[in-house]
Amino acid sequence: MKQRSAIAASGHKFRTKNISKRAQKIVISPIKEMSIIADNFQEETGADIVSFGQGIPYFDTPKYIKKGIREALKEISTAKYTLEPGITELRKLLAKDLFLSKNIANIHPKKELMVAAGCQEAVACALLSIIDVSDEVLLFSPGFASHIEQVIQFGGIPKFAPLIEKEGWRLDTDELEKRVSKKTKAILFSNPSNPTGAVLSKKEIEGLVRIAKKYDLIIIADETYDFLVYDGKKHFSPASLKEVRDRVILCGSFSKKYALTGYRVGYAFADSGIIDHMLKVHDALTICAPAISQKAAIAALCNQKQAKLWNKEYLKKMTENRDLILKELNQLKDLFEYQKPEGAYYILARYKIPNINSFEFALNLLEEAKVITIPGAAFGPTGEGHLRFSFACEPTEIKEGFRRIKSWFKNFIRNSYIRRN
Amino acid sequence: MKQRSAIAASGHKFRTKNISKRAQKIVISPIKEMSIIADNFQEETGADIVSFGQGIPYFDTPKYIKKGIREALKEISTAKYTLEPGITELRKLLAKDLFLSKNIANIHPKKELMVAAGCQEAVACALLSIIDVSDEVLLFSPGFASHIEQVIQFGGIPKFAPLIEKEGWRLDTDELEKRVSKKTKAILFSNPSNPTGAVLSKKEIEGLVRIAKKYDLIIIADETYDFLVYDGKKHFSPASLKEVRDRVILCGSFSKKYALTGYRVGYAFADSGIIDHMLKVHDALTICAPAISQKAAIAALCNQKQAKLWNKEYLKKMTENRDLILKELNQLKDLFEYQKPEGAYYILARYKIPNINSFEFALNLLEEAKVITIPGAAFGPTGEGHLRFSFACEPTEIKEGFRRIKSWFKNFIRNSYIRRN
Numbered sequence: 043m044k045q046r047s048a049i050a051a052s053g054h055k056f057r058t059k060n061i062s063k064r065a066q067k068i069v070i071s072p073i074k075e076m077s078i079i080a081d082n083f084q085e086e087t088g089a090d091i092v093s094f095g096q097g098i099p100y101f102d103t104p105k106y107i108k109k110g111i112r113e114a115l116k117e118i119s120t121a122k123y124t125l126e127p128g129i130t131e132l133r134k135l136l137a138k139d140l141f142l143s144k145n146i147a148n149i150h151p152k153k154e155l156m157v158a159a160g161c162q163e164a165v166a167c168a169l170l171s172i173i174d175v176s177d178e179v180l181l182f183s184p185g186f187a188s189h190i191e192q193v194i195q196f197g198g199i200p201k202f203a204p205l206i207e208k209e210g211w212r213l214d215t216d217e218l219e220k221r222v223s224k225k226t227k228a229i230l231f232s233n234p235s236n237p238t239g240a241v242l243s244k245k246e247i248e249g250l251v252r253i254a255k256k257y258d259l260i261i262i263a264d265e266t267y268d269f270l271v272y273d274g275k276k277h278f279s280p281a282s283l284k285e286v287r288d289r290v291i292l293c294g295s296f297s298k299k300y301a302l303t304g305y306r307v308g309y310a311f312a313d314s315g316i317i318d319h320m321l322k323v324h325d326a327l328t329i330c331a332p333a334i335s336q337k338a339a340i341a342a343l344c345n346q347k348q349a350k351l352w353n354k355e356y357l358k359k360m361t362e363n364r365d366l367i368l369k370e371l372n373q374l375k376d377l378f379e380y381q382k383p384e385g386a387y388y389i390l391a392r393y394k395i396p397n398i399n400s401f402e403f404a405l406n407l408l409e410e411a412k413v414i415t416i417p418g419a420a421f422g423p424t425g426e427g428h429l430r431f432s433f434a435c436e437p438t439e440i441k442e443g444f445r446r447i448k449s450w451f452k453n454f455i456r457n458s459y460i461r462r463n
Numbered sequence: 464m465k466q467r468s469a470i471a472a473s474g475h476k477f478r479t480k481n482i483s484k485r486a487q488k489i490v491i492s493p494i495k496e497m498s499i500i501a502d503n504f505q506e507e508t509g510a511d512i513v514s515f516g517q518g519i520p521y522f523d524t525p526k527y528i529k530k531g532i533r534e535a536l537k538e539i540s541t542a543k544y545t546l547e548p549g550i551t552e553l554r555k556l557l558a559k560d561l562f563l564s565k566n567i568a569n570i571h572p573k574k575e576l577m578v579a580a581g582c583q584e585a586v587a588c589a590l591l592s593i594i595d596v597s598d599e600v601l602l603f604s605p606g607f608a609s610h611i612e613q614v615i616q617f618g619g620i621p622k623f624a625p626l627i628e629k630e631g632w633r634l635d636t637d638e639l640e641k642r643v644s645k646k647t648k649a650i651l652f653s654n655p656s657n658p659t660g661a662v663l664s665k666k667e668i669e670g671l672v673r674i675a676k677k678y679d680l681i682i683i684a685d686e687t688y689d690f691l692v693y694d695g696k697k698h699f700s701p702a703s704l705k706e707v708r709d710r711v712i713l714c715g716s717f718s719k720k721y722a723l724t725g726y727r728v729g730y731a732f733a734d735s736g737i738i739d740h741m742l743k744v745h746d747a748l749t750i751c752a753p754a755i756s757q758k759a760a761i762a763a764l765c766n767q768k769q770a771k772l773w774n775k776e777y778l779k780k781m782t783e784n785r786d787l788i789l790k791e792l793n794q795l796k797d798l799f800e801y802q803k804p805e806g807a808y809y810i811l812a813r814y815k816i817p818n819i820n821s822f823e824f825a826l827n828l829l830e831e832a833k834v835i836t837i838p839g840a841a842f843g844p845t846g847e848g849h850l851r852f853s854f855a856c857e858p859t860e861i862k863e864g865f866r867r868i869k870s871w872f873k874n875f876i877r878n879s880y881i882r883r884n
Contacts, residue, residue, distance in 0.1 A: 115529060115533065119725070314475045314477075323486060334753075
């Protein structure tokens with residue numbers, strides 16, 4: 043596999059005999075690494091940095107949820123561990139919400155749902171419950187950076203099915219099927235996609251499902267961005283198909299949908315026989331999701347009317363941000379080309395500068411333009427030659443960030459011209 | 464290994480081909496399982512249950528910390544991911560606190576400290592960074608139930624060094640050394656001990672350290688209960704010994720010390736070369752600890768004066784609770800014998816009823832006496848024949864719980880007498 047990380051964190055080499063081979067194999071996701079590098083850079087130079095890095099909505103948690111959090115602070119139960127699988131009321135609300143939003147009927151809240159410390163932990167629990175060392179997991183390339191590290195971390199082998207960039211990062215089911223072996227245990231992807239913003243069509247999902255059934259695989263669907271689909275397109279979850287309900291692990295999140303990224307609360311829905319195993323893993327990882335965050339999630343789901351208003355406003359803001367970043371990218375056609383995102387708040391733009399890998403390019407942009415972007419190679423081999431931009435930041439930041447990139451690019455062109463002549 | 468769990472969670476058997484072998488091998492910690500069983504039992508029967516189960520202090524988070532949490536709610540940064548290794552201010556405060564409380568000098572906050580979603584996650588990060596599949600980890604028996612499941616979950620093999628019960632659950636260094644093999648990578652224990660309440664002496668720590676150096680092992684010390692040591696005894700951390708600073712991973716928690724169990728916030732201190740690897744694992748597990756919980760921890764550490772008052776009051780309350788539970792146990796000498804705990808808020812009592820394993824006994828007590836206790840076998844082979852009581856509950860609950868156990872025991876004696884005659 044190619045380079046997957048920018049630099050080692052502390053620069054200090056430790057006795058490898060005392061470090062596990064699996065830990066030596068993985069990297070810190072460049073999504074977070076770029077933030078750490080930028081933070082150190084900022085501390086050293088005082089530079090003010092614009093971030094297209096980590097995907098964090100620029101606005102605060104909605105007021106109606108914050109009110110719920112303040113109320114929760116008055117309850118002594120907030121100080122204490124919740125039941126390990128999550129607060130029962132939250133699981134009941136989730137069952138209802140998944141029926142309303144994804145048409146998944148008759149969910150047993152206490153047997154088929156678990157609350158996790160974020161969707162990341164839900165996916166970790168899923169993988170640890172499904173794969174053993176040397177098992178293979180099918181991933182899309184490009185796909186979510188952390189999924190790659192999670193698979194390797196847990197001893198699995200990621201097999202990358204390249205997406206078709208020119209068609210808007212579509213899934214090529216034949217390419218996926220070609221990568222199935224006797225060792226394959228699962229297909230893992232985010233939909234809408236982080237980093238491409240592509241949204242799988244019902245037909246693409248059905249293609250996936252056919253492969254999962256044919257080869258007896260588990261589908262792990264990370265649907266963190268399910269609420270954020272543009273231009274009237276609809277999100278479709280494989281968990282809503284009865285025929286594969288016992289082979290889908292749906293992992294979801296409150297982080298992005300309700301501006302609660304800092305609260306670390308997500309969930310998984312699956313067959314009770316799978317959830318039983320995932321709960322054992324969850325116990326060994328975090329005991330339970332934070333009580334206050336679970337109560338924030340309860341507040342989020344309790345008031346469906348306010349949640350709808352919030353989501354409508356959210357979609358409006360992100361549609362505006364998407365249009366803004368596309369406009370900016372259109373003004374930089376000598377530097378970038380892109381596929382229009384259908385969902386989430388990411389764009390994976392191909393850059394036209396030759397002979398520079400995406401890590402070098404992202405570090406250059408940070409140091410020279412004071413702009414954080416994420417190297418495309420972090421998202422699998424097909425991601426090389428690209429940068430990921432999150433457009434969840436303030437519109438003014440999008441403008442300022444691109445002002446800097448444009449100015450950097452002008453300089454770059456001038457210097458290249460000078461070097462050539 | 465003997466039985467380590469009471470029952471399967473949902474009772475539904477799933478296709479084993481789709482479940483990893485490692486997940487099949489582990490159990491949900493009976494500490495949480497008993498709560499789940501009790502919750503279902505309560506829902507079905509309406510019974511009101513007294514819990515000596517999960518170790519949760521009965522009082523609420525202190526006011527000065529809750530004030531900090533309310534303040535944090537006003538900051539937009541609370542809605543957002545923090546830096547992956549934790550808020551820098553918190554790591555700086557922690558470095559200072561570890562110097563003051565454990566005499567560990569010159570900690571580099573940004574390189575040697577990471578914040579985790581609880582001490583459980585810190586230990587998970589430590590293990591995943593140190594052991595590969597088939598590596599061995601030395602544990603004390605009895606030792607913390609989740610440590611066993613964590614080691615197995617991550618593919619490791621637990622090797623149990625039995626403690627000397629009659630001497631107050633002392634460490635037998637020879638027994639520990641006997642279990643070292645070429646596969647041994649680490650020694651993992653909690654000190655003060657959950658479940659025995661024993662506190663390792665400086666001499667016992669030095670014995671451990673000698674073995675770690677001799678066989679090139681990493682010491683993973685879970686010091687969750689470091690603040691809770693009775694009768695003027697002092698807690699001693701191996702991390703304060705310069706000679707092994709590069710082979711100790713100190714895992715700590717804010718949960719118990721500041722009545723923040725629901726908030727999921729802990730930390731690890733280790734050599735930067737180890738922390739580098741643990742951060743990669745942390746990223747793959749939870750991304751970052753909850754922002755609001757990190758800010759609660761900042762509030763906890765910021766005001767050392769209030770923290771001292773809080774801890775003094777806490778120690779007083781738990782000393783009273785310990786004395787109360789010992790008094791109650793003394794009235795049940797036909798049923799229990801025990802070693803006096805020197806720290807933490809647990810007691811592992813040996814019961815005198817023959818031919819019943821600790822799982823059956825704990826389930827009986829739940830169903831018949833409506834009292835939650837934790838089966839001793841959850842804590843390793845030496846734990847069988849015992850029950851763990853947490854005495855962190857309200858003093859009135861201790862009294863009521865023992866009233867029920869006494870009444871249950873009276874019945875038990877009468878029935879045995881009837882059966883025998």
